Amino acid sequence: METTKHTVSARQFFVMMFVSHAALSLFTGSRSLGGGNLLEGIFSCGLAQLVGGAVMWPILLLQRRCPGLPLPQAAEQALGKWGKLVSAAYLLYLAAANGAFLGLFQIFLQDTVNPEFSASVTIVLLLLTAAYGAWRGIECVARCAGVVFVLFLLGTGLVFCITAARFESENLRPVFYDGWGQTLYGAAAFLARTSVYADMAVLLPFAKGVRARHFWGWALGCWGFIAVLLLLLAGCLGPYADTQNFPVYALSAITEVRSMQRLDAVFIGVWIMALIVRMGSAMAAGRACFAGIFPKSRPGVGLCMAAALMLAAAFATAESRSARMFLLGAGAHLAGVFLCGAALPLAVFLPAGRQKSKGKGGAAHESQTPLR
Amino acid sequence: MKAKPLCGKILRRAACILLGAALLLPLSGCGGRELFERLLIHGIGVDKDGDGVLVTVRSSASEAQEELFTARGSTVLEALGSLTLTTGRKPFYAHNYLVVFGKACAADGLDRYLDFFVRYYSTRPSVELFLAEDRAQEVLSSEKEAGYLKMSELQQLSESGRETGESVGAALLDFVNAARRPGSDPVLPVVRTLEGGGVEIVSTAYFKGFTLQGEMPLKETRGLLVAQDELRTGEAVVRGDFGAATLTLSAVDGEIAYRPGGDGPPQFTVSIRAEADVSAVSDTQAVLNEAAYRAIEDALEAQLKEEIEAAFARTARRDGCDVFGLGNTVFREDPSRWRTLEANWRETLGQCGLDIQVACEIHRLEQEIFGPALG
Numbered sequence: 067m068e069t070t071k072h073t074v075s076a077r078q079f080f081v082m083m084f085v086s087h088a089a090l091s092l093f094t095g096s097r098s099l100g101g102g103n104l105l106e107g108i109f110s111c112g113l114a115q116l117v118g119g120a121v122m123w124p125i126l127l128l129q130r131r132c133p134g135l136p137l138p139q140a141a142e143q144a145l146g147k148w149g150k151l152v153s154a155a156y157l158l159y160l161a162a163a164n165g166a167f168l169g170l171f172q173i174f175l176q177d178t179v180n181p182e183f184s185a186s187v188t189i190v191l192l193l194l195t196a197a198y199g200a201w202r203g204i205e206c207v208a209r210c211a212g213v214v215f216v217l218f219l220l221g222t223g224l225v226f227c228i229t230a231a232r233f234e235s236e237n238l239r240p241v242f243y244d245g246w247g248q249t250l251y252g253a254a255a256f257l258a259r260t261s262v263y264a265d266m267a268v269l270l271p272f273a274k275g276v277r278a279r280h281f282w283g284w285a286l287g288c289w290g291f292i293a294v295l296l297l298l299l300a301g302c303l304g305p306y307a308d309t310q311n312f313p314v315y316a317l318s319a320i321t322e323v324r325s326m327q328r329l330d331a332v333f334i335g336v337w338i339m340a341l342i343v344r345m346g347s348a349m350a351a352g353r354a355c356f357a358g359i360f361p362k363s364r365p366g367v368g369l370c371m372a373a374a375l376m377l378a379a380a381f382a383t384a385e386s387r388s389a390r391m392f393l394l395g396a397g398a399h400l401a402g403v404f405l406c407g408a409a410l411p412l413a414v415f416l417p418a419g420r421q422k423s424k425g426k427g428g429a430a431h432e433s434q435t436p437l438r
Numbered sequence: 439m440k441a442k443p444l445c446g447k448i449l450r451r452a453a454c455i456l457l458g459a460a461l462l463l464p465l466s467g468c469g470g471r472e473l474f475e476r477l478l479i480h481g482i483g484v485d486k487d488g489d490g491v492l493v494t495v496r497s498s499a500s501e502a503q504e505e506l507f508t509a510r511g512s513t514v515l516e517a518l519g520s521l522t523l524t525t526g527r528k529p530f531y532a533h534n535y536l537v538v539f540g541k542a543c544a545a546d547g548l549d550r551y552l553d554f555f556v557r558y559y560s561t562r563p564s565v566e567l568f569l570a571e572d573r574a575q576e577v578l579s580s581e582k583e584a585g586y587l588k589m590s591e592l593q594q595l596s597e598s599g600r601e602t603g604e605s606v607g608a609a610l611l612d613f614v615n616a617a618r619r620p621g622s623d624p625v626l627p628v629v630r631t632l633e634g635g636g637v638e639i640v641s642t643a644y645f646k647g648f649t650l651q652g653e654m655p656l657k658e659t660r661g662l663l664v665a666q667d668e669l670r671t672g673e674a675v676v677r678g679d680f681g682a683a684t685l686t687l688s689a690v691d692g693e694i695a696y697r698p699g700g701d702g703p704p705q706f707t708v709s710i711r712a713e714a715d716v717s718a719v720s721d722t723q724a725v726l727n728e729a730a731y732r733a734i735e736d737a738l739e740a741q742l743k744e745e746i747e748a749a750f751a752r753t754a755r756r757d758g759c760d761v762f763g764l765g766n767t768v769f770r771e772d773p774s775r776w777r778t779l780e781a782n783w784r785e786t787l788g789q790c791g792l793d794i795q796v797a798c799e800i801h802r803l804e805q806e807i808f809g810p811a812l813g
Binding site: 177178179180181188191192194195198232234235236237238239240243303304305306308309316319320321338 | 454461556557564615618622763766769770
């Protein structure tokens with residue numbers, strides 16, 4: 067059995083996952099949560115994280131059964147040639163999901179920041195930077211994530227503190243006023259956007275000493291961040307948030323301190339950094355999946371393929387309405403999360419368990435892996 | 439251990455520097471235009487003009503001077519866009535301080551004129567809104583000291599008005615929220631031009647949703663601000679046996695509490711606590727005694743109560759406008775009751791009971807510092 071060298075600690079890994087997940091909070095708003103009561107989004111997010119724990123369970127079980135073995139290799143050992151299909155499914159999902167979010171970022175730059183913004187150039191550069199990080203290895207992306215984590219918290223913390231002065235309790239709506247529908251829809255929407263479960267499934271073997279408490283720490287941290295964000299959106303922007311496509315961005319412009327009303331550059335810079343980490347980790351995962359399909363290919367080829375697929379998905383999302391409807395649809399994303407987060411790891415876990423019980427697993431040994 | 443080739447190291451570093459620099463390029467701002475190609479807008483006036491709109495725009499010409507332009511169009515954006523034809527520059531709204539609407543726009547419903555400022559990418563939610571007593575064009579054309587009145591000064595007028603406690607301030611965000619929140623209506627300061635130049639705030643306009651319903655004088659505006667806990671400071675003149683006392687209000691706290699009130703209309707209690715200093719007293723002895731202080735307190739309490747009652751009678755009882763946000767209080771504190779009231783809230787609002795309790799304390803510095811001998 068091939069195992070991977072542990073290249074990052076569990077803490078580094080989940081910090082990277084936090085930044086990857088928090089990067090998508092830019093797209094949080096009443097339109098994406100299915101209703102105008104943003105406070106209910108706090109419950110939705112909590113519920114999504116709890117369901118996420120169940121989704122994550124097969125991944126953690128698989129890692130316990132085949133410690134250190136990358137998922138593509140584990141799939142091939144458990145399912146034979148069918149295992150390559152598992153790797154292909156992950157590669158496609160990672161490219162489609164992350165490309166769609168990158169496309170959404172491009173739409174954000176053109177729709178809300180400035181239509182004259184050279185958004186497609188920014189997307190290409192962002193992807194190139196992320197590809198460079200992924201090429202240097204998961205450790206490089208994780209170290210970068212550590213720095214971005216601090217800058218992200220400082221940047222968003224600055225915006226949060228400045229805007230908190232405009233918090234008005236009159237803007238808060240009673241929770242569950244219109245029933246539970248919005249909360250449940252919001253939970254599904256949050257879960258659909260948690261494509262990092264696929265990243266975790268592929269990249270977890272490269273992290274050392276991962277325990278369930280690390281995952282729950284990550285889940286709690288993500289929930290806390292989103293909860294504060296939603297509370298500020300609800301209390302500071304109020305019903306005005308319903309009129310905005312990207313209300314999180316509008317939040318940065320409402321301060322009464324005039325010199326602080328032009329925080330756009332800080333804001334966009336912080337989010338670009340977080341997206342670089344997200345795309346970097348997704349590309350590292352995509353590269354590992356490509357190596358699972360074509361074991362003899364050069365590492366750079368897998369990386370280029372993952373980057374090309376993401377770029378294609380990003381441009382399709384930004385330019386084509388029908389592609390946008392499909393790639394940004396909550397249903398497709400939710401299916402992807404359950405498939406790559408739970409169903410496929412379970413499909414690998416069950417046969418792997420039988421093989422291990424028959425003693426076919428063999429002794430683990432360290433070998434070269436597609437990730438440094 | 440195998441040494442890494444030097445050219446590989448150099449390539450990696452070069453790639454890092456190039457990517458870092460390239461990522462900064464798209465953030466260089468202004469959409470690739472030079473500053474002189476931009477019309478840096480400081481203030482916008484919107485008037486109804488037949489079926490279309492007339493916009494009056496103030497933009498910066500230099501450090502000290504501002505320019506004035508007007509343009510017509512079927513919508514606000516079309517009119518503003520047509521400025522490019524007369525100025526040769528593209529409008530840039532991120533530096534805009536304020537928007538003044540003509541009275542005809544407000545009577546027509548501001549939502550149809552306001553949408554541009556809410557949706558357009560470079561407009562700001564913190565921009566200040568005003569209502570012109572007649573036409574916005576007059577306000578924006580106002581001159582002062584051999585030049586146009588600067589828009590930053592007009593914006594300052596709103597802020598200083600809030601300091602004196604007789605003017606509401608309304609950012610775009612506040613106005614939209616007050617209009618869209620359940621059980622709540624917005625207000626705007628009304629401005630007019632002065633004969634000698636400049637502008638002044640004359641009253642407060644109140645709306646039913648986005649449509650102008652009426653105006654209340656500045657004294658009643660203070661009643662509204664006190665009840666909403668938005669009065670920061672201000673001056674009040676009270677009269678009695680002690681003469682006329684000018685008081686400087688400070689530490690004013692206002693709170694509106696909801697009482698269900700059984701099957702009838704909801705009841706509300708407005709509790710006000712205020713502190714004040716005696717700044718000037720006329721027609722009296724040099725030193726105020728305890729009885730005079732108490733009389734001043736009573737007079738101030740009566741005056742604040744009267745201002746709140748007058749504002750409520752005019753806006754809620756007469757015109758059915760919930761500028762106090764009473765419905766919103768019910769919505770938040772008793773959502774199930776709000777379900778039964780929501781459909782006919784404007785009719786119910788005028789029947790709601792408003793119990794106003796004011797407690798004022800005048801600082802007795804003379805007594806405290808110099809002791810009871812002077813009391």
